[in-house]
Amino acid sequence: MSKRTASKYKLDRRMGENIWGRPKSPVNKREYGPGQHGQRRKGKLSDFGIQLRAKQKLKGYYGDVTEKQFKRAYFEASRMKGDTGQNLIGLLERRLDMVVYRAKFAPTIFAARQLVSHGHIRVNGQKCNIASRQIDVNDEISLGSKAKEMALVIEAQSLAERDIPEYVVTDGNDKVTFVRVPTLDEVPYPVKMEPNLVVEFYSR
Known part of the structure; x- marks a missing residue:
């Protein structure tokens, strides 16, 4: 069984978004990232950075899903008929x-x-x-x-x-x-999720 070893709200602050829509999320008060360099001016993200961020946000939302489990879900979704991004959301919601x-x-x-x-x-x-x-x-x-x-x-x-x-x-x-099995539009995410960018990240 995987275990989250870092504070879960650090993910909120790193992404600058209230991922779970919780009223006590620290991002509601401090929108900058955690750590001593959190308030530095953010540089422009590369395409890879944007894709990685989308992947980390979606994986983080589902709690203690390991990278191995998440990648396995992606490969299973890619083998199914239809849109891989929608299939991935369906597998995670199941x-x-x-x-x-x-x-x-x-x-x-x-x-x-x-x-x-x-x-x-x-x-x-x-x-x-x-x-x-x-x-x-x-x-x-x-x-x-x-x-x-x-x-x-x-x-x-x-x-x-x-x-x-x-x-x-x-x-x-x-x-x-x-x-x-829901589609992306039906899933009540508090923030915008972009499974298409996750697909791009893994299919590089």
Whole structure:
């Protein structure tokens, strides 16, 4: 299992954007990057720099996805029919931890991953603790009995900062169904994501 070793909000500041749309993000107060050189004037990015930045932003948004996992998702997307960028978004949104996050069972993608790895999530009634598991259309994702009482879950369900997207259909407070693989336009990113630049980065 991968583990984030750096502060997650450093990514916000490095990109200069509130990637997860959280009200307590430090970028809301300090738009410059972290570290002693964070306030230096930014130079113009090269094409490679723009592509790398787009890749780091998209990979960072999905939490503790390793470079190896992300690259594997890209190669899988490139082998599928249709637009590679759209396919990549579809594969990332089908991750179990992401569906848990979209269902508002957890306040952050990092908390969603923890909820899965601690065995609090059921897929079609079966316990699953693999955050990277690919969910299929019409799979049911539900909370375990202990998770329904957790303060973390109750807090997440009351958050006003984001809504449950249309491709995740709720059935009460503790169960959702993944009804279709979303397109880029349907995914509620707080900031602009550019999967086409990610494709360019890996296909160099």
